[in-house]
Amino acid sequence: MGSEQQxxxxxxxxxxxxFLAYxxxxxxxxTAGVNNFCxxxxxxxxDEPETIDDCQENNTAVVAGHGFFIVGAEDGTVCKYSLETNKLEQILVRTSLPVRDVALSPDGNWAAVASDEMVVKVVNTKDMTRVQxxxxxxxxxxxxxxxxxGSHLAVSCTDxxxxxxxxxAEEPNMMQKVDGVIKSLESDAEASSRVLWHPDGRTFATPTPGREIQVMSFGDFSRQRSFKTGHSRDITAAAWSPNGALLATASxxxxxxxxxxxxxxxxxxxDDLNATVLxxxxxPKDNTLAYTNNEGELIIHPNIVPEEYLSLLKKPLQSAPYLTEAAKDTARAPLGAQLNLPERQHRRAGTPDTLDDILGSDAGSLGDEDGFVVDDDGAGYATGVNGHGKRPSNHLDTLRSPNKRRAYAPTFQPQIHEPFQPGSTPWRGNRRYLCLNLTGFVWTVSQEATHNTVTVEFYDRSLHRDFHFTDPFQYDKACLNNNGTLFSCQPTSDTPATLYYRPHESWTDSRSDWRTSLPAGESITAIALSDSYIVATTSTNYVRIYTLYGIPYRLYRQKSSPAVTCAAWRDYVLTIGNGPISGTGQxxxxxxxxxVKRDEVLQSEDILALPPSASLSSVFFSQEGDPYIYDSTGVLLTLLHWRTPGQARWVPMLDTRLLPRLSSGGKQESYWAVAVAGRRFSCIILKGQDRYPYFPRPILSEFEFQIPISGAAPSKGGKRDRDPDAMDDDDEDAENEEEDNANSTNQLEHxxxxxxxxxxxxQSTLAHVRPTTTQKQTLTELExxxxxxxxxxxxxECLAGEDRGMKALEIVTLMRDANxxxxxxxxxxxxxxxREVLRQKIEELSERRLVGLEAEGEE
Structure with a gap:
């Protein structure tokens, strides 16, 4: 094996x-072994290693994170130890049968435990009560x-x-069962069937019964290239190098x-090992491989890669091996971009119909190249008066002299609303959400400075398949709907800002995704995606609108600046920017x-209704197509009459501070806006001081609209109303009495x-569109x-007393009854x-309305 000194x-x-862990x-x-110490x-x-004595016997797995390590043992305990104190911190989880393997998520927050039980447990390393x-x-x-x-887990089963x-999500979802690749092994066998995730994130590999290492695509789980290892016995351990350029196998x-x-x-x-490597x-950085065997030994092998192949280890992240370029495209980053492979010094040789040839040479360059009262004038007004008790004019010299500098008061700086992407969260650790809505969610994980990994998941997997890819462009914004996914990245020293759109389906044989680059120096502040258009607002205050397949459709400069955000629905685009300074300095x-389709401006530079010192948290169109905003005070507002120029107004539909769940005062929570659908507000509940959702993805909660008209929120009590057309005289009186008893005045007013x-x-919507039968029926039901x-x-009011007759009559005048x-x-x-007087007034009102209707009919 080389020099004994080395x-x-x-x-x-x-x-x-x-077993061992770096x-x-x-x-x-x-290291962890059969005796009761690590x-x-x-x-x-x-020097002699540190020894931790308070461990279990017959340890079967060890993993290490930042400042701690975790050990699993045959007695079913999984223990967490501190690397600062070298002491046991806690027992994370127990199993009734021997533990066989432990894996740690890249962020160190979750530990997966495989045991002889049929259930795999995934426990939070900071809160042991959180278990999946x-x-x-x-x-x-x-x-x-x-x-x-860290969002996907592969379980190699003994079957x-x-x-x-x-x-x-809160509940794990089994995405795929991959059969016919690994060997059926006993749980305590030395042979390995472990899944080896390639560092590029798009593939994984595993030992096969034929003693090969089979590479598989994570996108469609298809078999790619394999390593014909030539081992004469079962493979017991294997690992990719940190950059994925090398693979080590032991047998x-x-x-x-x-x-x-x-x-x-x-x-x-x-070939001169003295025991089986397990x-x-x-x-992580050096040309060194460490391994342990079944004789209790640790071998740290420096200079494991010979000098002539050392350049492979020094390369940046490398791509996993695929059978064909077409298969590689299926699992690659959605831009169709190559990873930054150093050996690729030439441009990709595109086919005659590639996007490179259509858009020009620059369109394909991104993926193919390597690589936040003073004295104003100093006049001394309190001194220097002359004999007449007046100030001489020499105090003006400081103003007249060009050689003397005037001292100015501090300059006023207005508070500008920073741009944001609706549905996106900031970085927390190494991950963040790029998009959260009712279609699904997009999140990204930072893999140091080289690249990110992006995952797109859907709530309805019967319509679309989830996908996952390596992101060398480090996207920072995304939009998702049932048609496709839109991404954008910011410019760097080498590449301009880029938009990329990936449709979920295509009726052509080739992929129909596309990308476009913005002019140099222009960054993207927000993006939006509708069923018809793609929208981007930029740092130059341009609003760029494209069709779904990349044709530039509109380009204009936004009047309000700097740009803040945007939203889109079908043919409508809503843009928001900073305007005049208010009395609060904001x-x-x-x-x-x-x-966009009609090239018609419906509301131009109107003021967004926000209370003093509040900020905009989210903006979106409802599932029915009406604009909504959610502000930092927890109020949801919708825009009425927005299709009529100059008539739009913001109406509060829900004040989350008045929700009944908060009335006791014991809960401290806030709400992350997601969407409005079916007259309900969909959101994520944030506990305590949290301001943004985090992983695992929390479930969505729904709240009914509650327009804030009083301090008490309306309850959900009361029976459903009957159709008055189906009532006879006695039934309608009984029904009214029952409903009067069930609903308070506040509930009725609300x-x-x-x-x-x-x-x-x-009604405003139907006045501008061709109404459907369902919409007409809904309008009638609302009336x-x-x-x-x-x-x-x-x-x-009648029950309250005779003195309420004036209000009772006013209520009757508000009825929309036409017949x-x-x-x-x-x-x-x-x-x-x-209430006979009231009855007479109502009958008079009815007669006047009838006369009015007849007069209208005659005209």
């Missing part, structure tokens, strides 16, 4: 299965492996199948081999609404203004609902409560 086996534990910084190696070796030191359970396996699990994003899970035939990832060629074979890991926000607002909103609520309010049925019912209600 390579020395250190007896870490008594003979038996031994700390993320590569400064320490932790050892911590300092890299580069010949993976139950789809038919037998015990042998290995668990997190991908580079010979790989179970691929998504952990992005129970006592050999260790190094392979070139790109060519699958053998580079070096070490675990091996590459040093810039008022101005919005513009336009119909119901009235909410129904009236929804009616106005829908009946208004009159029905007024009828209930009339009953409550007189509701007025007849109102007269009967007055009769029931003995």
């Amino acid at each position: 390579i020395r086996a250190r007896q870490a534990h008594i003979p038996g299965p031994t 700390t993320p910084d590569g400064k320490k190696v932790i 050892r911590i070796f300092d890299i580069g030191s010949r 359970y993976l139950r789809d396996q038919t037998r015990a699990a042998k290995h668990v492996s997190f991908d580079r994003s 010979g199948n790989i179970y691929m899970y998504s952990l992005s 129970s035939d006592l050999t260790l081999s190094l392979w070139d990832t790109r060519t699958q060629m053998l580079l070096k074979k070490y 675990a091996l890991e590459w040093h 810039c008022s926000l101005l919005y513009t609404l336009e119909n 119901q009235l203004i909410l129904t009236s607002t929804l009616h106005t909103q829908l 009946v609902g208004i009159d029905r609520t007024l009828l209930q309010m009339l009953g409550a 007189g049925k509701m007025l007849d019912l109102a007269a009967k209600v007055a009769t029931r409560y003995g």
Whole structure:
């Protein structure tokens, strides 16, 4: 194996299965074996290792994070230890049967535990009460492996199948069952069936029954290239180098081999091992490989890669091997961009119909190249008066002299609203959401400075498949709908800002995704995606509008600046920017609404209604197509009459501070706006001081609209109203009495203004579109609902006493009843409560309306 001075086996534990883990910084190696202690070796030191004695016996797995490590044992305990104190911190989780493997997510927040139980447990390393359970396996699990994003987990089961899970939601989702690749092994077998995630995030590999390493695409789980290892016995351990350019494999035939990832060629074979290697890991930075065997030994092998192949290890992130370029495109970053491979010094040779040839040479260059009262004038007014008690004119010299500098008061700086992307969260650790809505969600994970990994998941997987890719462009914004996904990235020193659109489906044989670059120096402040158009607002205050397939459609400069955000729905685009300075020193926000298809501006530079010192948190169109905003005070507002120029107004539909769940005062929570659909506000509840949602993705909550008209929020009590047309005289009186008892005056008033607002909103919409049968029916139901609520309010006023007759008559005048049925019912209600004067007034009102209708008919 080389020089004994360089390579020395250190007896870490008594003979038996031994396992190891590097700390993320590569400064320490932790080992665990059959005896009841763990050892911590300092890299580069010949001193004796630190020994932690309070461990279990027969340890079967060890993983290390920043400042801690975790060990699993055959007695079913999974323990977390501190690297600062070298003491046991806590027992994270217990299993009833032996633990076989432990995996740690890249951010160190979650540990997956495989045991002889059929359930895999995923426990939070900071809060052991947070546990997820993976139950789809038919037998015990042998290995668990997190991908580079930490949002997917591969479970290698003893039944010979790989179970691929998504952990992005509260409840894990089994994405795919991969069969026919790994060997069915006993859980305590030395042979390995572990999934090895390639550093590029798009593929994974695993040992096969034929002693090969099979590479598979994570996008469609298709088989790609394989390594014909030539091992004469089962593979027991394998690992990719940190940049993915090399693969190390070890076998129970006592050999260790190094392979070139790109060519699958053998580079070096070490065939003089004295025991079977059970675990091996590459040093995060150095040309060193550490491994442990079944004799309790730790071997740290420096200069493992021979000098002639050392350049491979020094390259940046490399791509996994694919069978064809077409297969590579299926799993690659959605831009179709190549990774920054150093050996690619020439442009990609495109086919005659590539986007490069259509848009020009610059269109393909992004992916193919390597690589936040003073004395104003100093006049001394209190001194220097002359004999007449007046100030001489020499005090003006400081103003006249060009050689003397005047001292100015501090310059006033207005508070500008910073741009933001609706549905996006800031970085927290190494991950963030790029988009959250009712279609699905997009999030990204930072892989240091080289690239990100992006995942797109859908709520309805029967319509669209989730996808995951490596992102060398480091997208910072995304939009998602049922047609496609839109991404954007900011300019760098080498590349301009870029928009990329990926449709979910295509009726052509080739992929129909596209990208376009913005002029140099122009960055993207916000993007929006509708069923018809793509919108981008930029740092130069341009609004750029494209068709869904990349044709530039509109380009103009936004009047309000700097630009803040935008939203889109069908043919409508809403843009928001900073405007005049308000009395609080903040810039008022101005919005513009336009119909892109008709080239018609509906609302031009109107003021966005925000309270003093509040900021805009989100803006979006509802599922029905009405604009909504959500501000920092927790109020949801909609825009009425927005299709009529100069008539738009913002109406509050919900004040989350008045929700009944907060009335007790014991809860401290806020709400992250997601969408409005079906007259409900969809949001994510944030506990305590949290301002943004985090992982795993929390579930969506829904709240009904509650227009804030009083301090008490309306309850949900009361029975459903009957159709007044179906009532006879006795039934309608009984029904009114029952509803009067069930609903308070506040509830009725709230119901009235909410129904009236929804009616106005829908009526305004139908005045500008061709109404459907469903929309007409809904409008009629809202009109009946208004009159029905007024009828209930009339009953409550009649019950309150004779002195409320004036208000009772006013209620009747508000009824929209066109055929007189509701007025007849109102007269009967007055009769029931003995209000004869009121009844007479109602009948007079009914007669006047009837005369008015007849007069209109004659005209």
